[in-house]
Amino acid sequence: MAKKNNDKAKHTIRNSQSEIQNSSLVAVIMGSQSDWDTMKHAGETLEKFGVAHECRVISAHRSPSLASEFGSTAEASGLEVIIAAAGGAAHLAGVMAAHTTLPVLGVPMRSEALNGLDSLLSTVQMPGGIPVATLAIGKPGAVNAALFAVAILANSRPELRKKLHEFREAQEAKIRATKL
Numbered sequence: 001m002a003k004k005n006n007d008k009a010k011h012t013i014r015n016s017q018s019e020i021q022n023s024s025l026v027a028v029i030m031g032s033q034s035d036w037d038t039m040k041h042a043g044e045t046l047e048k049f050g051v052a053h054e055c056r057v058i059s060a061h062r063s064p065s066l067a068s069e070f071g072s073t074a075e076a077s078g079l080e081v082i083i084a085a086a087g088g089a090a091h092l093a094g095v096m097a098a099h100t101t102l103p104v105l106g107v108p109m110r111s112e113a114l115n116g117l118d119s120l121l122s123t124v125q126m127p128g129g130i131p132v133a134t135l136a137i138g139k140p141g142a143v144n145a146a147l148f149a150v151a152i153l154a155n156s157r158p159e160l161r162k163k164l165h166e167f168r169e170a171q172e173a174k175i176r177a178t179k180l
């Protein structure tokens with residue numbers, strides 16, 4: 001993807017410091033800037049694993065041609081996974097999946113009206129033939145989408161597999177060390 005010059009909080013963040021490679025392997029896209037507070041956790045998790053990624057706002061409804069353009073060119077741009085987050089009538093992940101055969105991980109955003117149940121159902125209930133892997137609502141989903149993306153990339157990258165094992169070991173060690 002072409003590097004964007006937009007302000008971090010507004011549209012695009014490009015992690016060019018990656019240990020893995022400089023062009024983005026994972027795109028973290030979201031329906032609105034208001035999703036960033038939640039989705040920044042996906043970006044931070046990818047950062048921890050040193051995975052090159054880009055974060056940007058794309059709305060399936062408010063910017064439909066951008067959504068279609070992004071999905072259609074994702075494979076050719078070198079991306080390997082798309083994380084798509086949206087709230088309410090959350091169709092972004094489904095629209096991405098309609099345009100690409102890359103794995104699309106959907107993250108339902110917590111919504112004001114229905115607390116994210118609307119987002120969850122809109123994201124998860126895809127028709128057979130066009131899959132979206134849907135994660136939990138909100139922050140846990142954002143973190144897990146990033147970990148899932150790392151797991152996908154790790155299939156062909158032993159250094160990432162090793163980091164995932166270390167992450168799990170550290171997580172368990174923390175639990176074992178917890179004294180109440």
Ligand code: AIR
Nearest residue numbers: 031032034059061086087089090109
């Ligand atoms: N949204 C934006 N375009 C399509 C959808 N579904 C979602 C955003 C956000 C919610 O609408 O993903 O979760 C509210 O957006 P805003 O911009 O009104 O705060």
